[in-house]
Amino acid sequence: MLDVRRLYMLKTVAARGSITAAARSLALSAGAVSQQLAALRNDVGVDLLRPDGRTVALTEAGRVLLEHADRILAAMEEAECAVAAVKGTVGATATLAALPSTVARIVAPALTALGERHPQLAVTCLVTDRAQLRELALGTVDVVVGQRYHHLPETADRGVDVAPLLDDPLLVVTAAADGAGERPVALGELAPHDLVVPPPTTDCGQAILHACRQAGFTPAARYVTADIAAQLALARAGLATALVPRTAIDPSTPGIRTAPIEDHPILRSLFAATRRTGTTDPTTTAVVSALRTAARQARTAPRPPA
The missing domain is CATH 1.10.10.10 (Winged helix-like DNA-binding domain superfamily/Winged helix DNA-binding domain)
Structure with missing residues (x-):
């Protein structure tokens, strides 16, 4: 055998x-x-x-x-x-993989709620920029918090169930001293700006490049980094303008202003993915439920500073 x-x-x-x-x-x-x-x-x-x-x-x-x-x-x-x-009971262990930009506003609140509701459940959380759907298929993780940018075609992964969490727009981030306020910004207005953007090999970098070209210009990438903390630091210092997902910005962050994009919005859809099974697993169901609740709270939370 x-x-x-x-x-x-x-x-x-x-x-x-x-x-x-x-x-x-x-x-x-x-x-x-x-x-x-x-x-x-x-x-x-x-x-x-x-x-x-x-x-x-x-x-x-x-x-x-x-x-x-x-x-x-x-x-x-x-x-x-x-x-x-x-048995109808939540298990003792689960492994969650999540993007760094989802930790503060979605993952951390979800894990806190899970700890209160299911104290016997120990969740191991892998925070990484790497795509984790392959790890889901291999069984090394049980739930993945992933993203898909709207300019990319929607693809269905065989054997994977996807629960939408929220649509997360990118905001224009500048230094608080620039006086721009929260007035919606036409993306073309950023053509003369020095930008800090993720590498063009990333989904976010591709989404920004695609939207800027639709707005009639190729962005001047003065600084290139996928590190959102670095992007916000450069914006706060007045060295660059950043385009950052709303949920990745702490509303209490000092020294920055944010504004929505009015004409060529850049959106990422956040989702929770699990392996498809014919029978509902109480443990992964509990994790996904906590993530969805945290996402609803993040959707209604105060806007980042303007």
Whole structure:
């Protein structure tokens, strides 16, 4: 009989691209993973992996086995969810992955509420800019707080359920001393400004570039950083104008003014993603519910300073 743990290792190696990377994510040695995969190869009697430059790739037999492994692993999670649903109680652990810009206004309030409502639940929170939907599929995280900018086509990820949290507009951020107030700003007015923007390889950087070009100019990126704290510091110092998501700005931040964009709004949709199962999991349901409540509160919270 095939060992489910070995099937999961095969899936992880296929997703990570190498035994070393898979071992790192599994908190195992590369030797231990190699031994388990060798045992799996002996179980099926055919090679499952082949060298591919500095990485490894699945053989045809490996691809066939992985298709079945995905169904087996999904069925096991379905069984766990079904038992949890019968018990009707929130579990003891969950792992949440979230973008840094969502922590202060959404994630932190949600985790506080979860701690009060379900004190037995320990949530591990991974704060990272890296896309985590792959980690969701691998089972290393249970809930992902992600984003999609409106200029990008909406894509449906197989096996993933998405719960919308809120639409989060980017605001124009300048030094408080510039006297601009909260008057809505036409994006074209920023053409002569020195801007601080995220790298163009990021979703936010692409969204800003796309909107500015629609407004008739290519932004002058004097400063390039994805660090929102750095963006706000440069704006506060009067060195640059920033475009920052509303929920990423602490309303009590001193020394800055914010204004909405009136003609070419730049919006990101925040969402909570979970693995799709036929039975509702009380634990992930509780986490998503807390995130949605925090998002509603963030939507009605006071505007950042103007």
